Amino acid sequence: MFRIGIGHDTHRLAQGRPLILGGVVVESERGAEGHSDADALAHAITDAILGALCEGDIGAHFPDRDPRWKDADSLQLLARVVWLAGQSGYKVVNVDANISLECPRLRPYIQEMREKLAHVLSVDEACVSVKAKTGEGLDAVGEGRAVVAQAIVLLERI
Numbered sequence: 001m002f003r004i005g006i007g008h009d010t011h012r013l014a015q016g017r018p019l020i021l022g023g024v025v026v027e028s029e030r031g032a033e034g035h036s037d038a039d040a041l042a043h044a045i046t047d048a049i050l051g052a053l054c055e056g057d058i059g060a061h062f063p064d065r066d067p068r069w070k071d072a073d074s075l076q077l078l079a080r081v082v083w084l085a086g087q088s089g090y091k092v093v094n095v096d097a098n099i100s101l102e103c104p105r106l107r108p109y110i111q112e113m114r115e116k117l118a119h120v121l122s123v124d125e126a127c128v129s130v131k132a133k134t135g136e137g138l139d140a141v142g143e144g145r146a147v148v149a150q151a152i153v154l155l156e157r158i
C-alpha cells in the first residue's frame with residue numbers, strides 16, 4: 001500500500017543569515033530567515049512526509065515558539081519524521097523536489113543535497129530528485145527576497 005504527500009515552504013532572505021538547503025550550506029550574500037536553520041528544502045520534504053501520513057504539518061510537530069527548535073538542524077527534524085513514518089508502518093520510496101531561488105545557481109550543490117537527504121530518508125540517492133529553478137526576475141523569488149521549496153514524497157507500507 002502506498003501513500004503520497006506534498007510539501008511547500010517559503011523563507012524570506014536576509015543578509016547576515018546562512019543559506020542552508022537540504023542540509024548543505026550554500027555560499028550566498030543572503031540567507032534564509034527562520035526560527036530553525038530555515039532549510040526550506042528539508043522543511044518541504046518533512047511536510048510532504050507528514051502529509052502522506054495525515055499527521056498534520058511541521059508547525060504542529062516542531063512549533064516555532066518552542067526553544068528546542070531554535071536554530072535546529074532541519075535534517076534532524078526530517079529524521080524524526082522519517083522515524084515517525086516508520087512507527088506508523090511506512091518507509092520512503094522516493095522524493096521529488098524543486099527549489100526556487102534567484103541566485104546563486106544551485107547546480108554545484110545539488111548532488112551533495114541528494115546524498116545528505118538520501119541518508120536521512122534511508123533511501124538510495126537515485127530515489128531523491130532535487131531540481132533548481134529561478135523566479136525569472138518575477139515575484140519574491142525573482143526579486144531575490146525569498147527561497148521557496150516544493151516536495152512530493154511516496155511512502156510504502158513496510
Ligand SMILES: [Zn+2]
Binds near residue numbers: 009010039
Ligand atoms: Zn521552513
